[in-house]
Amino acid sequence: MAVGGGLEDGGCGVNARRPGGRRSTARRRFWDADRDGGWSGRRYGVTPIHDETVHSRQGTAAGAPVDEPARPDRIRRPADAIRFAASVVGLAAVMLLVSIAQETTHGLHTDIAEGAAHAPRLLLSLATLVSSFGVLAAPIAFGIERLFHKDGMRVAIALLAAMIAFGLTVGLDDLVVRGAPGGVLDSLIWGGTETAPVHTDIAPVIAFVSAVGMAGRARWQAATWTMIGLAALTGLTASYASVAALAATYFLGRAIGHGTLYVVGTPNPRPPGRAVVAALERLGLRPERAARMDEPADGAEETRRYGVVLAPRPGNGSGSRLPTGRGAHGDWDLELHVLDRDQQTAGLLYRVWRLLRLRATTTGRALRSLRRSLEQESLMAYAVDAAGVRTPRLIGTSEVGTEAALLAYEHVPGRRLADLDDEEITDGLLTDVWRQFRALQEGRLAHRRLQDGAILVGDDGSAYITDLRAGEIAAGDLALRLDLAQALTTLALRAGPERAVRTAAAVLGEEALAAAVPLLQRVALSRTTRTALRHDRDLLTRIREQIVRLKPETEVAPARLERFRPRTVFSIVALSVAAYIVIPQVASLDIGTMTATASWRWVLVALGAAALTYVAAALMLMGFVPEKLPLGRTVLVQLAASFVKLVAPAAVGGVAVNTRYLQRSGVRPGPAVASVGASQLVGLVTHILLLVLFGFLTGSTSKATQDLAPSRAVVIAVLSLGLLAGLALTVPRVRREVTSRLKSMFSGVVPRLVDVLQSPRKLSTGMGGTLLLTVAFVLCLDASIRAFGGSLPLTTVVVVFLTANALGSAAPTPGGLGAVEGALTLALTISGLSAETATSAVLLYRLLTLWLPVLPGWGAFTYLQRKEAL
Structure with a gap:
């Protein structure tokens, strides 16, 4: 079977002798795989195509x-959208450059002007003459050519973009700069009023x-951009x-x-199904229906899929065809x-983020051309087929115009693993999937997307590996x-x-x-x-536990796959903002x-009280863990958590350290998370009750601190926030998100609290410990x-601390x-307090x-x- 597939406009004409002595031309387009070096000869397979056959096939495809x-x-x-963002x-960047590096850009412009002065005047005049007509003639000619090809909508959108550009550039040149001299736009001008901040002639083009x-x-492209380049050169030499x-x-x-193209929408360049099916003629196949x-x-990364029935070949009464599947x-x-050309950039920003965040060996290419x-x-x-993996056989490939390409696979009737009912997923099917996977591994082939949609279960119960577009040999x-x-x-x-x-x-063995x-x-x-893991957050932990049961000496420490974590970037930004707030306070003292x-x-005394907080935090944790924990080591864990606060928000670092400590102490992951969640929940409830109690006590007993007491405005604000939260919870998506987060945060907390309530000592x-921590x-x-x-009165200090601690816990900055x-x-x-005393006291408190x-x-x-306690 011949395999076609060119995505370039070039071709190679090959003459073949037809029966009867006449000649017929078979034209095959070609492309070469990217090579890192060296030279490899091209090989061409040519099939003679008779005129009668061509007419027959064209008629079949068209019908x-x-x-x-x-x-x-x-x-x-x-x-x-991506190109618009990149252009903005x-x-x-240009605006920033001309604002901070004016001398450099001045020097560059001076050097170019001096170089142009030594250029032959005849060449400059010729360039000016050609660009004056060509800068408009080339795009106009292309637009007329598109109109003849019935592509008027695209031309209309382009004209709209040109009009917007003309109006905007004229406004910038005539209105904005004159109205705001000395600004950033004005800094684009060299040599006084004879130049303009933007080139009005070529911006619309x-x-x-x-x-x-x-x-x-x-x-x-070459003709149009050459004219634009000549017009730009003319503008430089003429100081325009x-x-x-x-x-x-x-x-x-x-x-x-x-931007105009994205807002208005581009005329759909994807070839319709009829054109896709007609392209099978290049592979010598005759489609009957599809x-x-x-x-x-739209916008998804998935490819279009068509099912095709082939017509019998001429002269073969039995209808010689490929194996037929019933799906x-x-x-x-x-x-x-x-493969549609416009779909190659779908999900590009996500892939670029993954490429930057993860090590290069864990990701594929962020951007691939249609040909690639x-x-x-x-x-x-x-x-994959050569490695012995069961997969649909690739029959051939072909271009479909300039905007798409197709891959023709032999159809295998069956259903995706994602579409099977749970009772249909038997151990025999799982074993067969692992056998195909073993063949992939033995062939050093990485699939990279082995999701349930990439596993096809045939009607005979056999497993097939599909969706190979992200694979790697x-x-x-x-x-x-x-x-x-x-x-x-x-x-x-x-x-x-x-x-x-x-x-x-x-199938694979315990070592693998x-x-x-x-x-x-x-x-x-x-x-x-x-x-999918959002609905089963501890699935990965249970998989690890199953493997460790088979092989107890397994190394369970996570491998470092990330170059950086999102929290690291966020922490750097947050620390910068915090430094911007704190440093002026310190500098003024x-x-x-x-x-x-x-x-x-x-x-x-303050130092002793600060040291007492670690003992209190240890008692607080020990009280909500039915298992026995040593006091000294638990205090050290709380001290270690103070170090982690510098790289994580205050409400996150301590939770992670305590959970890890409990797991290392023999508490299973689920109860460990529940114990820490129980202590956090009780601490939160206690904090709120104390804040309400002392807030009202402070407001009712001290005239000096009535500003901290709940006022009518505060009550209205709280009620308004409650109303907004209630309205937000009426949205199903918001309600599901809040429920899932609360469930993951406090799942298993109630049973853990019941265990604690059964022990008065605990x-x-x-x-x-909770109350001692606040004290x-x-x-x-x-x-x-x-x-x-x-x-200050002690009740006022309590209210001040509880309020600031609540804000610090909610703030995303490390340690609040x-x-x-x-x-x-x-x-x-x-x-x-005076501003100087308050600032000094706060800095001492935060220092300790x-x-x-x-x-x-x-x-x-x-x-x-x-x-090995953490």
Whole structure:
């Protein structure tokens, strides 16, 4: 079977001798795979095509009915949005450059002007003459050519973009700069009023060219951009525009063109099903009828799929055909996968984020051309078949115009694993899936998307591996282990961890499964699988437990797959904002005077109270864990948590450290999370009750602090927030999200609290630790205030602490940095302290509770890790 497939406009004409002595020309387009070096000769397979056969096939293709939904007239392509964003970023970069590097850009413009002065005047005059006519003639000629091809809608959209660009550039040149001289736009001008910030003549042309689309038409592109380049050169030599102005013009024109195209929508360039089926003629196949097999989904990364029935070959009464399958969509001979050019950028931003975030060996290419996608899937299909993996056979590939390509597979009747009922997923089927997976691994082939939609179960019960577009040949060990982790998770989601691991061990062996344990992380899995895991958050943990039961010496520490974590980026930004808030406060203080005037007796009291908080936190945790925990080690864990606060928000770091400590102490993951959640829940309820109680006490007993008491405005604000929250919860999606988060946070908390209530000793320890924690922090803050000569009623200090602590826990900054300082300083100032005393007291309090414990916390963290307690 001949395999066609060119995506370039070039071709090679080959003459073949027809029967009877006449000659017939068979024209085959070609493309070569990308090579990293060297030279390899091309090989061509040519099949003589008779004129009668051509006419017969064209007639058959034109009459072959295709059952598919109506195509939309216009679509919004992700590529247009991405190009618009990139152009806006480029325009902003030019503006920033001319604002901060004026001398450099001035020098560049001067050098170009001097170089142009030495150029032959005849050449410059010729360039000016040609560009004056050509800059408009080339796009107009292309637009007329498109009108002859009945592509008037695209031309109309391009003209709209050109009009918008013309109006905007004229406004910038004549109105904005004159109205705001000396601004950023004015800085684009060189040489006074004879130049303009943007090139009014070529900006509309660039917008037109960007919107009309010249992809695949290299000659038109070369002619048009040559004229634009000559016009830009003319503007430079005539001092009409500067280099910066031309750069701004380019990015502005591109942004307007692609923005208009995305807003209005581009005429649908995807070939219809009839054109796709007609392209099978290039493979020597005669389609009889076809139908769309998938549901249309614009913006998705999935390919279009068509089922095709072939007509009998001429002269063969038996109707020689490919093996016919009986599927849900009919008796199909072929299944066509159509790759649309505009769909190659779907999900690009997500893939770029994954490429930046994860190590390079764990991700594929972020962006592939249509040709590259066709090559990769074709190569993967042949490699998988050669490795002995059961997969639909690739019959051939072909281009479909300039905007799509197809891959024709032999149709295998069956259903996807995702469509099977639970009772249909037997151990025999799971074993067969693992056998196909073993063949993939032995052939060093990485699938990269082994989701339940990529596993086809034939009508005979056999498993097939499909959807090979993201695959990789000659894969490394890490990629193969990632595939195993993905396959384990996919099958465990359908059949449960115990069956998935048991059937995998029978085929792959325990050693292979043990190698996948460090990679069983959410970040290593596909986006679809991570979404499914939201409904079963402890599935990966249960898979690890099943493997560890088979092989207890398995290394369970997670492998480092990420270059950085999102929380790291967020923490850096948050710390920068916090530093912006805190540093001016510190800079305004006289540290020497503050140190000399501080009462060291109260400083020592504050230090003792700060140390007491770690004992209280340890008692609080121990009270909500039915298992016995040593007090000394638990105190060290709380000290280690103070070190973790610097790299995580205050409400997150302590939870993670305590949960890890309980697991290392022999508490199972579920009860460990429930115990920490129970302590957090009781602490939250106690915090709210104390805040309400002391708030009303403070407001009713102290005239000096009535600003902190609940007022009518506060009550109205609280009621308004409650009303907004209630309205938000009426939205099903918001309600599901809140429910899932609360369930994951406090799942198992109630049974854990019941266990604690049955032990009065544990209950008193937990509640006593909770109250002691608040008392210790209040004493530390009160002593810090008294160290600088200030004095407030104790009830007021309690309200100030509880309010600031609530804000610090809600703030996303590490340790509540910035939020706590600001809230404490403001509250203390409102309560009657001077600004200098309040700021000094807050800085001393934060020094003792946040910064001073960092070094001991790091030592405790290192010690506990060495003792395998964390």
